[in-house]
Amino acid sequence: MREIKLQAEDRSGEFSAFIWEPQGKAKAGAVVVIQEIFGVNDSLRETAQAFADQGFIAIAPDLFWRLEPGVNISDKTDAEWQKAFDLMNRFDQDRGIEDLKTTLAAARELPGGNGLAGTVGFCLGGRLAAMMATRSDADVNISYYGVGLDELLDEFDSIEAPLMLHIAEQDEFFPAEGRARLIDGIEDNDWIDAFVYPGVQHAFARAGGVHYDARAATIANGRTTELLSEILE
Template sequence: MHGKRIEVTSADGQPFGAYLSAPASGTGPGLVICQEIFGVNAFIRDVADRYAAHGFTVLAPDLFWRLEPGVELGYDDGDRARAFDLMGRFDTDLGVQDITACVQALRAMPGSNGKVGVVGFCLGGRLAYLAAARSGPDCAVGYYGVSIDKYLGESSRITEPLMLHFAREDHLVPPETVDRIAETFAGRSHVSIHVYPGVDHAFARTGGANYHEGSAATANARTLELLQRTLAASR
């Protein structure tokens, strides 16, 4: 399954690019995939195509477009340096606004059932969490989202299902940070937090140095079950 590039209109009326991957049926719930710091690269497009094969209409927006449109990076030292520079200059609030625009665009597409979820990785995991608080999706999933703890003041705004995956050996999201997040959501049945022992940041990135097939398969199965359960019915 292969997608195509389309344009989405931002809240301030500017067009930005997004990778669209649609199911063979042409109909179904929507899903926004939020990139890592490496842009909409082969891994993110593969994730989008995988969910399209499960019946979702998927948008993976170019969230760095205000800094450098069309960023697509690999994982060598030079690209990593560029990626961290872009993340340092990235405006989180504007990024969430762009995700909101994608949620709205998916709901307006022909064949949509009105339901939209958000899934993100690393930087995108933080954005998925914030989208759950601000963008009005029907569910959200974050993989090893960084700096979520800085936004726990918005946790009360999250009323739809939220799933967060964390790696126990992740120095970017250490155990004490995960514990703070878990304590914040204690007793809230619509929020589930999963911690994977013995794995590091980016354990679900296929082909990556930290990829762990077993943990990735478990996390992906949990994510798919939530998406199918939450988004299947018409809004």
């Protein structure tokens, strides 16, 4: 892993982005890995390394840099959850999207890249990945248990690249009514594929997380790798 600095689009400062590179591959597509509410933490770094092991360049920007640079907390204690929710509630998602677009542009220019780049996001990052599908030129976007995605339905008509949604059937942060509205609202959108994973909670694919479900995570991750390979290679 190595760290680079990127200039924010609004010229308000620089933020860190962390890069994991595949071994022995001449040209690779890039995956912008979008953090949960816990920052670019150990779990997200493990996930980014897994993308590199699969032959992609992975780049994870520190989206909380305007609030507190370098956040790295887990889901294991109440204090960490309280801090994570505080950061999420103060986080400006529109500015976050601009930082992600900056990261996406940088990802396309990384040494060893092939010029193609997409996003994969988790939790808060899952929502941001869906927003990137409507607000950026990413080649592909993948959302894991994004919250409040039904609020974005009006934007989804503008999607012009594949968007994959991994949805937890028992997501405690995305009520069933909202999930139902989402599924109904995207039914006729050919760009979007949504998969609902039965019997699992939010963050079922979080490496080392308290709600990790090995079977659902394996299935979801396989679908993710297949789509990334199809689009980014």
